[in-house]
Amino acid sequence: MGRTAGFVTGKKKRFACGLLAAGVLAAITVLMPAAVFADEADTNSQTEAVSQAGEVVFSTDYPGVTVKPGGASTFPLYITNTGSKETTVALKAEDLPEGWEGAFKNTSNEVSMVHVGAHQKKEDSPSLSYSLTVPEDAKEDTYTITLNAKGGSVNEELKLSVKVDAEEKKLGVDTFTTDYAQQEGPAGTKFSYTAKLTNNSGENQTYSMSVQGEPEGWNVTFTPSDAGSATSSVPVEAGATSSIDVAVTPAQNVMAGEYPLTFMVDCAGETLELPVTVKITGTYGLTATTPNGNLSTSTYAGESKDVVLSIQNTGNIDLSNISLKAQASTDWKVTFDEDTISDIPAGQSKEVTAHITPAKDAILGDYAVLVTASNEVVKSECDLRVAVQNHTGWGIVAVVIIAALVAGLVYIIRKFGRR
Amino acid sequence: MVKTAAGNAFSAAEGHNNKSIRYHSLTVLYQKEMADHVTGKRFIIILILVIAMTIASVYGAVTGIGSALKDAAADPKASFDASFMFLKLFSTGGSSIPSYMSLIALIGPFIGLILGFDSINAEKNSGTLNRLVSQPIYRDSIIIGKFLASSTLITVMIFSTGIAVGCAGFLCSGIRPTGEELVRILIYLIFTDIYVCFWLAMAMLFSVFTRQATTSALSSIALWLFFAIFMSLLAGIMANAAYPVNTEYQQAVNGLKNYDLNLNLNRLSPYYLYSEAGSVLMNPATRAINAVSYAQLVGALRGYLPLGQSLLLIWPHLVGLLALTFAAFTISYVGFMRQEIRGN
Numbered sequence: 001m002g003r004t005a006g007f008v009t010g011k012k013k014r015f016a017c018g019l020l021a022a023g024v025l026a027a028i029t030v031l032m033p034a035a036v037f038a039d040e041a042d043t044n045s046q047t048e049a050v051s052q053a054g055e056v057v058f059s060t061d062y063p064g065v066t067v068k069p070g071g072a073s074t075f076p077l078y079i080t081n082t083g084s085k086e087t088t089v090a091l092k093a094e095d096l097p098e099g100w101e102g103a104f105k106n107t108s109n110e111v112s113m114v115h116v117g118a119h120q121k122k123e124d125s126p127s128l129s130y131s132l133t134v135p136e137d138a139k140e141d142t143y144t145i146t147l148n149a150k151g152g153s154v155n156e157e158l159k160l161s162v163k164v165d166a167e168e169k170k171l172g173v174d175t176f177t178t179d180y181a182q183q184e185g186p187a188g189t190k191f192s193y194t195a196k197l198t199n200n201s202g203e204n205q206t207y208s209m210s211v212q213g214e215p216e217g218w219n220v221t222f223t224p225s226d227a228g229s230a231t232s233s234v235p236v237e238a239g240a241t242s243s244i245d246v247a248v249t250p251a252q253n254v255m256a257g258e259y260p261l262t263f264m265v266d267c268a269g270e271t272l273e274l275p276v277t278v279k280i281t282g283t284y285g286l287t288a289t290t291p292n293g294n295l296s297t298s299t300y301a302g303e304s305k306d307v308v309l310s311i312q313n314t315g316n317i318d319l320s321n322i323s324l325k326a327q328a329s330t331d332w333k334v335t336f337d338e339d340t341i342s343d344i345p346a347g348q349s350k351e352v353t354a355h356i357t358p359a360k361d362a363i364l365g366d367y368a369v370l371v372t373a374s375n376e377v378v379k380s381e382c383d384l385r386v387a388v389q390n391h392t393g394w395g396i397v398a399v400v401i402i403a404a405l406v407a408g409l410v411y412i413i414r415k416f417g418r419r
Numbered sequence: 420m421v422k423t424a425a426g427n428a429f430s431a432a433e434g435h436n437n438k439s440i441r442y443h444s445l446t447v448l449y450q451k452e453m454a455d456h457v458t459g460k461r462f463i464i465i466l467i468l469v470i471a472m473t474i475a476s477v478y479g480a481v482t483g484i485g486s487a488l489k490d491a492a493a494d495p496k497a498s499f500d501a502s503f504m505f506l507k508l509f510s511t512g513g514s515s516i517p518s519y520m521s522l523i524a525l526i527g528p529f530i531g532l533i534l535g536f537d538s539i540n541a542e543k544n545s546g547t548l549n550r551l552v553s554q555p556i557y558r559d560s561i562i563i564g565k566f567l568a569s570s571t572l573i574t575v576m577i578f579s580t581g582i583a584v585g586c587a588g589f590l591c592s593g594i595r596p597t598g599e600e601l602v603r604i605l606i607y608l609i610f611t612d613i614y615v616c617f618w619l620a621m622a623m624l625f626s627v628f629t630r631q632a633t634t635s636a637l638s639s640i641a642l643w644l645f646f647a648i649f650m651s652l653l654a655g656i657m658a659n660a661a662y663p664v665n666t667e668y669q670q671a672v673n674g675l676k677n678y679d680l681n682l683n684l685n686r687l688s689p690y691y692l693y694s695e696a697g698s699v700l701m702n703p704a705t706r707a708i709n710a711v712s713y714a715q716l717v718g719a720l721r722g723y724l725p726l727g728q729s730l731l732l733i734w735p736h737l738v739g740l741l742a743l744t745f746a747a748f749t750i751s752y753v754g755f756m757r758q759e760i761r762g763n
Contacts, residue, residue: 329718359715363707364728366720385720390731398734405738405745412749416756417559 055083056116058149058156060130066163070136075160077104078125079149084118089151097143099135104128114149130160138164174200176265176272178246184279187256187316191248191278197265199236206235207265209244214261217251222263234265248278253347255316256282285314286322288373288382291351298387302360304333307384311341311373312349319344319375324352327370331359334369341373362388444556448564456534456572465530465576472522473580477587479516480508484592487511502723503703505596506603508588509581510701519584520701523577523611524694525647528618530576532639534569535622537632539755544632552760562755566623566748570616577615581608599726606730607700613740614693618643620747627751627758646688654684678710689743696736699729708732 060075067073079089090113091104104111107127114128130147147158178195185191199205209232211220221230225243236242246263263274289295291310299305313319322341326334337353344350356369369384456462484507512518517525539562542548552558585604588594596604621642625635658681662673685691699705703723707715724732 327718329716330714332718361712361715363711363715363719364732365706365724366722368718368720387722389728392727392731394731395727395734398738401738402741405742409745409749412753413559413563416753417557 056081056087056089056149056154056156058089058147058158059122060158060160063159064161064163066165067132067134069134069138069140069164069166072131072133073162074129074131077128077130077147077158078122079114079116079120079128080122080125081116081118081120086116086118087152087154088113088115089149089154089156092148092150093130094146094148095143096145097138099138100143100145101133101135102130102145104130113151116154132160132162134162134164140164140166174198174205174267174270174272176263176274178274178276181275182277182279184281186281186283187250187254188252189250189280191250193246193248193263193276195244195246195263195274196241197234197236197244197272198241199238201238204235204237205267206233207267208233210264210266211246212262212264213259214248215251215254215259217253218259219247219249220261220263221247223247250278250280253316254280255346256280280316282317283315284317284319284378286319286373286375286378286380287312287314288371288380290382295383296385296387297356298389299356299358300391301358301362301388304355304357305386307354307356309336309352309354309371309373309382310349311344311352311380313344313346315378316346318346319378322373322375324354325372325374326354326356327372328356329359329362329367329369332362332367332369333357334371356384356386358386358388364388364390445560445564445567448556448560449568452565452568453571456568461533462572465533468526468529469576469580472519472526473583473587475516476512476519476522477508477584477591479513479518480511480584480588481591482513482516483511483518484508486514500704503597503600504594505585505588505600506701506703508592508594509584509604509607510698519581520697521694523580524614524690524697527577527611527615528643528647528690530573531569531615531618531620532622532636532643534572535565535619535626536636536639537626538565538569538623539626539751540629540635541626541632543760544630549760559752559756562623562627562752566619569619569623570612573615573619574612577612578608581611602726603700603703603729607697610693610696610700610737610740613737613744614689617689617740617744617747620744620751624747624751624754627754646690650688650691651685654681657681657684675710675712682709686739689740692736692739696733696740699733703729705729705732 057080059078059080062075065073065075081087091111093102093104096102105128111128114126117124132145142161142163145160145162147160149156149158175198176195178193180193183191183193197207199207209222214220222232222234223230223245224234225245227234230247234242234244248261250259257280259278259280261276261278263276265272265274288309288311291308297305297307309324311322311324320343322344324336324339324341326336328334333355334357335355341350341352354371358367365388367386367388369386371382371384373380373382484504509519512521539548542551548561551561581604585596589596618639622635622639625638626632629635629638658677661680662669662677664670664673664677686695695708699708703726704721706719706724
């Protein structure tokens with residue numbers, strides 16, 4: 001304060017010497033604040049100094065704001081100079097109500113004086129701001145705070161109008177949207193939604209995310225695009241938009257159909273909802289096999305053998321009218337307990353017994369029997385390997401005949417041997 | 420020698436009952452007969468024959484398998500079945516050398532013929548048999564002892580040549596046998612043994628009923644030639660006469676019957692019976708021995724029969740060969756027992 005007063009008295013002295021001299025001095029003061037150099041600068045460029053006086057402008061984008069009690073507001077400040085003389089100004093805030101705090105800041109420090117370059121435009125202006133903190137007990141009213149930039153001939157004032165309002169309205173409403181709210185795919189697809197969460201509140205906020213309406217066994221994860229892994233909350237800076245990847249993994253045995261889900265974000269009691277739809281398209285699947293997976297069996301020529309087949313519906317749509325057919329060698333007979341299975345619900349299986357009778361003249365060894373289960377939309381084949389065997393009984397017959405031969409020989413030796 | 424044998428039998432028989440005399444005399448005759456064979460020049464001929472056969476078949480098998488492998492490696496389309504490789508040592512021949520199996524089917528009977536063709540009539544002619552039957556021994560001990568001694572020798576020959584082929588093949592090729600292969604080879608050698616014993620029984624049959632050893636030798640060789648070579652020709656001629664297949668129409672109508680008749684006539688030959696059984700045993704991929712129609716082959720998968728199933732396929736062959744052998748021996752036995760020997 002004392003320093004500013006000194007400047008004021010100095011200026012008055014120069015007025016006495018003449019307007020011209022005063023202008024020169026002001027220009028010099030802008031250049032070099034120390035009074036020692038005043039005389040030296042006096043002789044330099046008197047004419048220019050005249051046009052420069054009062055060309056320095058001190059401004060901010062939004063001089064009037066509304067702040068909650070206990071809130072804070074930051075005013076970015078710009079100092080422009082249309083003249084060609086450099087100067088340095090001291091900064092000061094006036095009429096600051098009691099309890100309020102204010103400070104001039106550059107990016108890192110508190111600032112009290114600023115250098116103004118020649119022909120400085122708004123974009124050249126050094127990073128400068130005034131941050132204002134309103135105390136909790138501030139009364140609702142409109143306060144005017146004057147910011148002062150003084151130096152040499154410059155005496156710029158900037159009036160800030162701060163309205164303290166406990167019911168401060170938000171500047172806008174937060175939004176939570178996605179481009180593709182309805183997605184579809186077959187069972188087993190991992191659906192991915194890209195949701196955009198915009199914080200329009202003017203304050204940095206952290207949103208917690210959740211999902212509603214997902215069926216049992218589903219898995220929904222939220223991954224902000226700048227985060228590496230799934231999380232349940234995301235911080236969004238004031239005015240910024242965060243992109244969130246929402247991955248929806250339906251249950252393994254999901255049935256075909258539409259599933260509405262609601263993604264929700266929560267912040268300070270406010271909830272945003274984003275309704276989406278997952279449509280699971282139907283897939284048909286049918287597998288014909290045996291209950292234990294063993295596809296080989298053995299039997300005798302002309303003799304029936306029962307093989308239990310397991311017809312499995314591996315899709316997510318119920319199947320009906322599945323007919324069973326078999327393809328085997330000539331004169332083989334293959335019949336089923338039921339030729340047509342009326343219905344197999346999705347994910348279920350049904351057991352059917354096949355009666356396989358090889359031809360009477362089938363040769364020994366392995367034969368292929370192809371069982372086909374199909375309806376009009378889906379088909380599955382099952383390759384059975386049937387080994388045709390000879391009855392072991394024939395081996396016993398052979399042993400009996402050989403024994404009879406030996407007995408016959410012994411008998412003959414006994415009969416003729418005693419000579 | 421026979422004289423000494425009879426003397427031994429006589430002295431040992433003293434103070435024993437009839438049954439023990441019978442078995443003791445049989446044992447002595449058996450041992451003496453074995454000694455006769457082993458020390459005779461005939462044995463050396465058989466030995467040379469068997470050794471030559473073994474060496475030739477091992478050489479043939481090893482070169483044959485080697486060239487088959489080379490062909491398979493050079494031509495990707497050619498398939499080489501690497502299963503049951505050890506059995507291939509017995510069933511594969513070289514370019515000009517037959518396999519062990521076909522060699523023994525052809526030459527094996529010779530061993531039986533050489534050992535048996537003069538067993539009775541030569542002794543009859545030299546008079547030793549006369550002296551033998553005058554001893555207090557049962558006459559059937561003579562023919563049983565001769566047959567048992569010769570068949571023991573045949574068994575020893577067959578098993579040593581079979582094992583020698585296996586071992587030499589293993590040394591040359593490095594193919595290791597599996598358990599099933601060893602069992603199959605064992606059964607095959609037993610089959611071979613019965614087959615050669617059949618020819619021994621045939622030769623003895625001729626020696627009982629002919630006076631001259633040369634006659635019985637020529638007769639047995641003639642029978643052997645007939646079964647080994649002419650039977651198949653004759654079967655073909657008879658089958659063609661019964662079911663002609665000269666035109667395409669006849670072929671279509673009679674083809675299967677012709678083949679079946681041909682096959683069944685051939686099976687009257689012990690040579691064919693033995694060869695068929697051997698090929699089923701030593702080639703597990705053989706699934707049928709009768710004519711197979713295309714209809715039966717629809718849906719059939721390439722594969723191997725288990726040993727039990729292979730045996731069930733050839734049990735009639737085993738029974739047939741045994742029956743033939745027993746029949747030949749029984750006839751010669753009865754003939755020998757009823758013959759008047761002292762009259763000579």
